[in-house]
Amino acid sequence: MTDLAPFADAVGSDGAVTITGLGTRGGPIAGVRCVSAPSGIDSVQPDEMIVCCGAGTPVNEVKAALATHGQRVAIPSTGTIGGALAVGHSDFRRLGDGPIRDVLLQARYVSAAGEVVKAGGPTVKNVSGFDLCRLLVGSRGTLGFLGDVILRTRPIAPHSQWFSAPTTEPYACFARLYRPISVLWDGATVWVLLEGHKTDVADQAATAGVQPCAGPPALPTGSRRVIPPADVARLTGSFVAEVGVGVVHHADAWTPPTPDARAVELERALKNEFDSTGRLNPAV
Amino acid sequence: MIAALVDELRVTLAERIRTGSTELGLYARDASNIGGSAGAVCFPISTEEVQMCLRAAHRHKVPFVARGAGTGLAGGATPLDDALVVVMTTMNRVLSVDPINRLAWVEPGVLNLDLSRQVAHHGLHFAPDPSSQQSCSIGGNVANNSGGPHCLSDGVTASHILGMEVVLSDGSLVQLGGTEAEPFGLDLRGAFVGSEGMFGIATKICVRLTQNAPAVRTMLMDFASVEDGAQTVSAIIAAGMVPAALEMMDQLCVQAVEAYIHADLPVDAAAVLLVEVAGLPHGVEADVARIIAIGNAHGARSVRIAQDEAERALLWKGRKSAFGAIARIKPNYYLHDTVVPRRMLPQVLRQVYEITERHQLQVLNVFHAGDGNLHPLLVFDKREPGVMERVLAAGEEIVRASVDAGGVLSGEHGIGLEKRDFMPMMFGPADLAAQGAMRRAFDPAGLANPFKVLPSPAACGDVQHVPEGAWV
Numbered sequence: 001m002t003d004l005a006p007f008a009d010a011v012g013s014d015g016a017v018t019i020t021g022l023g024t025r026g027g028p029i030a031g032v033r034c035v036s037a038p039s040g041i042d043s044v045q046p047d048e049m050i051v052c053c054g055a056g057t058p059v060n061e062v063k064a065a066l067a068t069h070g071q072r073v074a075i076p077s078t079g080t081i082g083g084a085l086a087v088g089h090s091d092f093r094r095l096g097d098g099p100i101r102d103v104l105l106q107a108r109y110v111s112a113a114g115e116v117v118k119a120g121g122p123t124v125k126n127v128s129g130f131d132l133c134r135l136l137v138g139s140r141g142t143l144g145f146l147g148d149v150i151l152r153t154r155p156i157a158p159h160s161q162w163f164s165a166p167t168t169e170p171y172a173c174f175a176r177l178y179r180p181i182s183v184l185w186d187g188a189t190v191w192v193l194l195e196g197h198k199t200d201v202a203d204q205a206a207t208a209g210v211q212p213c214a215g216p217p218a219l220p221t222g223s224r225r226v227i228p229p230a231d232v233a234r235l236t237g238s239f240v241a242e243v244g245v246g247v248v249h250h251a252d253a254w255t256p257p258t259p260d261a262r263a264v265e266l267e268r269a270l271k272n273e274f275d276s277t278g279r280l281n282p283a284v
Numbered sequence: 285m286i287a288a289l290v291d292e293l294r295v296t297l298a299e300r301i302r303t304g305s306t307e308l309g310l311y312a313r314d315a316s317n318i319g320g321s322a323g324a325v326c327f328p329i330s331t332e333e334v335q336m337c338l339r340a341a342h343r344h345k346v347p348f349v350a351r352g353a354g355t356g357l358a359g360g361a362t363p364l365d366d367a368l369v370v371v372m373t374t375m376n377r378v379l380s381v382d383p384i385n386r387l388a389w390v391e392p393g394v395l396n397l398d399l400s401r402q403v404a405h406h407g408l409h410f411a412p413d414p415s416s417q418q419s420c421s422i423g424g425n426v427a428n429n430s431g432g433p434h435c436l437s438d439g440v441t442a443s444h445i446l447g448m449e450v451v452l453s454d455g456s457l458v459q460l461g462g463t464e465a466e467p468f469g470l471d472l473r474g475a476f477v478g479s480e481g482m483f484g485i486a487t488k489i490c491v492r493l494t495q496n497a498p499a500v501r502t503m504l505m506d507f508a509s510v511e512d513g514a515q516t517v518s519a520i521i522a523a524g525m526v527p528a529a530l531e532m533m534d535q536l537c538v539q540a541v542e543a544y545i546h547a548d549l550p551v552d553a554a555a556v557l558l559v560e561v562a563g564l565p566h567g568v569e570a571d572v573a574r575i576i577a578i579g580n581a582h583g584a585r586s587v588r589i590a591q592d593e594a595e596r597a598l599l600w601k602g603r604k605s606a607f608g609a610i611a612r613i614k615p616n617y618y619l620h621d622t623v624v625p626r627r628m629l630p631q632v633l634r635q636v637y638e639i640t641e642r643h644q645l646q647v648l649n650v651f652h653a654g655d656g657n658l659h660p661l662l663v664f665d666k667r668e669p670g671v672m673e674r675v676l677a678a679g680e681e682i683v684r685a686s687v688d689a690g691g692v693l694s695g696e697h698g699i700g701l702e703k704r705d706f707m708p709m710m711f712g713p714a715d716l717a718a719q720g721a722m723r724r725a726f727d728p729a730g731l732a733n734p735f736k737v738l739p740s741p742a743a744c745g746d747v748q749h750v751p752e753g754a755w756v
Contacts, residue, residue, distance in 0.1 A: 045625075046521075046522050047518045047519075047521055047522035047626060047627055048521075048625050048626055048627065048656075049521060049526075070524045071524070088466065088471070089466065090465075090466065094465065098439065098443055099443075099465065099466065101471055101474055102439060102442070102443050111714070111718070115714045116714070117714045117715055117717075117718050118711065118712070118715045119715070119718065121623075121691075121692040121710065122625070122690060122691075122692070123623040123624070123625065123655070123656055123691060123692050123695070124655060125431055125435065125440060125623050125652070125655040125656070125657050125692075125695035125696060126623060126692045126694070126695060127428060127429045127431075127440075127478050127694050127695065127696055127697070127698050127699070128692045128693040128694050128699060128703075128707070128710055128711075129699060129707060129710075129711065129716075129719050129737060129738075130475065130478065130479055130482075130719045130722050130723065130737070131429065131442065131474060131475055131477060131478045131479075132475075132718055132719060132722060134442065134471050134474030134475055134477075135470060135471060135472075135474065135475040135722065137471060137474070138466070138469075138470065138471050139470055139471075143470075154526070155524035155525065155526065156524070171384055174384070175384065178495055178497075178498060178563075178564055179495055179563075196563065196564055196567045197564065197566040197567035197570055198566075199566040200563075200564035200565065200566045200567050203564070203566075204564065226464045226465055226466050226467055226468070227464060228462065228463040228464055229385040229387075229463060229465070230382060230384070230385055230463070242465075244385055244386070245465045246385075246463070246464055246465050247465055247466065256467075256468045259467070259468065259469055260458055260459040262452070262456055262457065262458035262459075263458050263459060263460060263469070263472055264469075266452075266458060266470075266472055266725060266726065267469055267470045267472070269724075269725035269726075269728070270470060270721075270722070270725040272725075273721035273722070273724055273725045274718070274721055
């Protein structure tokens with residue numbers, strides 16, 4: 001296990017502090033003292049389907065180490081592991097891989113009091129206590145700074161192939177596929193990522209009426225919208241939508257809907273419990 | 285306090301709040317060996333009624349315990365201190381199904397298997413499949429973050445819950461998530477799943493539905509030693525396969541099951557593995573061939589592949605009948621639930637046999653080997669003087685051996701009362717304080733299912749409740 005004492009000392013217990021990894025997701029907060037989490041892979045355990053690493057480890061370093069064992073981890077391929085978990089956005093493979101929040105089995109983080117705190121446990125199946133790991137994923141460093149993590153891995157499929165077809169009706173294609181990894185749609189074309197046995201992949205593509213293609217389209221970066229998946233069919237403008245998920249990469253900016261007022265109160269109560277002075281990533 | 289609360293609720297609930305000795309006795313425990321005491325039992329039929337009950341309980345400062353089917357094995361739904369038991373089984377409607385995007389809104393009292401049956405005509409099912417799936421409720425699955433044999437490939441309940449409508453302990457209503465995949469803000473729904481009724485009561489739940497596999501192959505391999513079986517499990521995973529299920533039974537269990545269901549199981553084997561592979565046909569056949577080769581390389585004596593759906597159902601019946609079958613050996617059992625790293629399975633199983641032998645107890649092992657999720661089943665006759673003490677002592681040693689091997693306290697049954705005081709085996713004071721902070725944020729009054737999961741002083745209270753039958 002990584003020695004987190006120096007990281008905890010750096011975070012300390014007083015004064016505003018922010019954290020940065022590789023700066024790919026917006027970087028640290030300007031004008032605030034900045035720390036970084038430890039980096040490095042502690043162990044890859046393919047027969048346990050886990051990897052243990054410092055939160056500051058680049059995602060691609062972890063993916064390269066896993067690939068030598070024929071495994072992968074469902075985390076977007078930019079920046080650090082800690083940054084990806086703190087932001088909590090899954091990538092376009094979410095339909096098949098499941099959300100990034102399901103990847104984090106155990107985390108040790110540094111709390112606002114400067115203490116090392118453990119959440120979760122090292123096994124995939126674990127209901128020992130409340131699920132603090134899921135609360136940490138997507139919390140943007142406001143509840144604690146991730147120090148080291150244990151992540152769930154998956155085998156790399158023997159065959160992986162993108163397909164596409166022109167269509168204004170993506171659900172006809174979606175309904176014919178068995179557990180596709182990704183189904184993207186821009187209003188005129190559907191792109192499908194299929195994985196598994198080569199013959200199954202070819203059979204599925206034929207059933208759905210899609211043709212092999214080079215890869216997915218470029219994803220617009222104006223906004224990443226999260227909408228009910230049933231609303232995808234009604235989208236307008238320049239977009240690429242994740243069918244069956246409801247994540248939409250849109251060219252235009254977007255204001256998310258106002259969250260439930262009582263849920264906002266709960267979030268404030270949690271923040272108050274975990275960081276009553278608001279010193280961790282202030283104003284995030 | 286409770287009398288005034290009952291009088292107030294009776295105005296609206298009438299016959300649906302009960303204080304008779306039969307009801308209070310029935311609802312004083314769940315399926316664990318731990319008894320408590322219920323002050324009143326109510327059966328709300330709507331979110332508004334649940335809100336009314338909790339608002340009143342809050343005003344009267346009476347603790348409450350949400351209860352589904354009561355199949356929990358850790359005392360999570362056992363009421364303490366004459367709490368109000370809020371039974372959710374009458375809220376049991378499937379509210380809507382979206383077969384295109386594969387999700388459904390359900391009330392918490394819907395039974396797990398009923399949901400899968402109701403969406404079967406869409407080619408869909410609800411993936412978590414606890415052994416109690418015929419009788420356990422979705423609300424209970426959410427509270428316990430329940431698992432099951434097929435969670436090896438498809439994940440536990442938390443992976444299948446999109447959103448919830450929840451009544452908090454002050455009676456207020458909150459939406460946690462919805463059909464949206466990743467709503468802005470903290471993942472409150474993720475935090476709520478597995479909170480064992482201590483964060484509030486879910487009154488509507490949005491579940492993800494899973495496509496039924498076009499091809500399924502089920503096989504039984506038998507081994508001359510438990511080690512050979514366990515090493516086969518690790519080798520299958522290390523080879524890059526994640527079967528739909530990977531279950532193990534040891535010899536005593538196989539013998540009990542065979543005497544019960546007559547499925548022509550190999551009763552002379554030290555261990556059998558039940559392996560199910562599901563997916564598209566070519567991938568399934570390729571995996572079956574590789575799994576058989578791995579089994580043979582690890583000393584499998586025979587491989588039986590189910591030839592049709594009837595034989596497949598029979599093999600699964602063998603696995604799922606274990607708890608009925610043991611009644612032929614002894615009248616009582618205590619089922620344990622710990623998880624260890626897969627590579628530690630042989631060592632921890634050896635320890636389980638050593639511990640139970642030392643305490644002069646019989647043990648059957650039937651468990652989710654693919655997840656490293658052990659279920660040692662101690663069988664005994666509680667009329668034997670001193671046997672309960674030996675059962676509890678052996679249980680504690682098994683939990684400790686699992687945690688010492690790098691495992692966890694519970695894989696799917698939860699902590700409840702049963703393992704509350706074992707939490708410090710896994711978590712230090714700062715770790716427990718963080719979990720206590722989650723609880724305080726959701727339930728500052730500490731009225732939702734108090735004194736479970738968190739040992740004092742991390743719990744919101746200073747009384748150390750130790751009901752009869754709990755492990756101490």
